[in-house]
Amino acid sequence: MRTPRSRRVMLATALTLVAITPLAACAGGSPDNAGGAAAGTDPETFTVMTANENATLENLLTTLSEDACKAENEALPLEHQKVAQADTVQKVTLLASQDALPAHTIAGTALIRPDGDLGAADLVQDLMETGAAEYILPAAASTEESVYGGVVSMPYQYNIEGFWYNTQIFEEQGIEVPTTWEEFLSVAEQLDQAGIQPLTTAGASGFPLTRLLGMYIFRNVGPDAMAAIRDGDAKLTDEGYVAGAQALADLAATGYFGEGFSTRDGDTSTNEFLTGKAAITYDGSWLLGAINDPERNEIGAENVGFFPFPEVEGGEGSIEQYPANAGAPMIISTKQYGPKVADWVSCIAENYGSLALQEAGVISGFEVKEEVTDISPNTAEIQEKIAGIDETVLWFEALFDPKSNSLASTNVTLLTTGQMTAEDYMADLQESIDANG
């Protein structure tokens, strides 16, 4: 007879705790980490694990440690660890299971969602409860919430995506920027007939191709197209979704991407565009680094323009909805989120936005607190566009489980080389989502 009473007591205690927790969270912390209580224990160093492929982030954090965050660095020295981006999930999983997760680390998208391995183990610090909250741009926070289910990644990048084009070629050919998919195909055809390779893409990576497929779906079905797949309200085999795969397959079949596109890597594709060999490429605003580099950009930064993915006639989506992402996830470990780490987080959030823009021309999801000089016109244009965006969409695989994510990228080569039909591509993917999602 004691059990029901014990249950009642437990329930009352739980409800009290639930009621108290938000109050405690709202109560705030010390002035140094004004965003919230640092409940973890500070490590001996502020270890940051970044991807081998991202040297910029390591360099900028080192610059902060020597300048704006010098005091934080003296209290808790910065230390770098590196990992190959492809090995991130494996390494982070092992480190976390051994209670050796660095204070600040790169992680896999699926790992840090509330139901992901790190999220479920309560190892991912909610940044809205830290001093970083006030410096994270609302657009970046909104994108993170859509992808990760919370603001848990330091937005060292804030990218929008679209088509970059060679303005000189467009002018010479008397071409207007297309606003619909039909117009886009006409532009590509006109360029092709003029003996100019219309498009280039890094087919070897897979995702640049699925981006096109996904954007067609967002324009055709609407901005919630992929959330509907995640929630089981729609299937990839539905007509509107298959149309996206078919549009990509048809585009690839025209030969507009040029010879050998499915084994072309990222650097080669970028070079094809920046040397004037191809007129258009779909890419993220991270391409600004290469565009602003006179050694790489032979066509000149003044000859590079940007237009959003066109609308699909009769579709539910709008050309104003830009695809956006906040770069690779960089989380703070809750276990190591002590007062000193909290100071570091606040300091980075306060100063990174200006530093990244000034030193590397990188647009981040942090507020730019100080005036930045000598910003390139291309960067300024993108920055202006980002400021004016009301609604963003994600990318095709953003809400997929890791297995389906990988399948989408690998099978797209079969789709774009005519070895798999649009229906089969989507059916395989839906099967994978049903089995693993």
Next chain:
Amino acid sequence: MNSVFGDRRTIFILLGPALLLYTLLKVAPVLWSFGLSFFEGNTLRGFEWVGVENFATFFTDDAALQSVWVSVGFAIAATIGQVALGYGLALLYVFVLRKGSALVRTIVFFPAILPTVAVALLFRSFVAVGDNQGPVNDLINFFGGESVEVLASTYGTMLTAIVMTLWSSMGFYAILLYAGLLDIPEEVIESARLDGANGLKLVRHIVVPLSLPILLSSIIFSLNATLKVFDSLLALNGGGPGTSTAPLTLYMYRTAFEYAEYGYGSTIALVLTVLCLLFTLAIFRSSRRKVED
């Protein structure tokens, strides 16, 4: 000496350290992995007992079954090629080049010491198309043909992978079989020749039967190595296009380390081990039958 090996304690002392090391480094991980195949999860999420569910999943998992066929197909094709070419070269060394074969042996063996990934990247550039077109397409263009995107097709990738494997390993098998052929007594060859056996007849009736043990060892060796192919197919085309050239090892790696499903990854590893065992036993059985015949 007999008294030393008759003493159980001596045997234990002599074998003990090596056996312990072998058990710790080989047997324990194998058993550990075997145990994991009955669980679901990973080191962070924790493990949950699922019984034989992983095995049931494997046999209904299209991607896994496709990987089995990729592994088996690659192993059979590569083994036939490796051993046949290796045997041909060995015959060339022994009967044609004789003592002057040292230089050729060294040249043909050389690719065997190159890292597989480097060889894969080399062949990737050989068949490249586009801005950095490789010599294969240059040759096709020279004869008036259009460039072919070899790695965009399953057959193209598989063919490249097999040619690459043969190029890099035939020298090794040639040396292995050459050593076996050297063991055939010169007198037997001579007397066969006196009896009128020459050329193919000599090879078929004298050389092959006498070198059968080393030939079988080579086949077993080659099958086991090629069934576990991983780095070359990964570096050549990432198991693509799609997953059409992804062998079982690559599927196992992705399952365990990219999707963090250690239990199912271990199941795939176990299936691969069983597959290797079955192939080895099949070769042994067929060889025993041959001997009995």
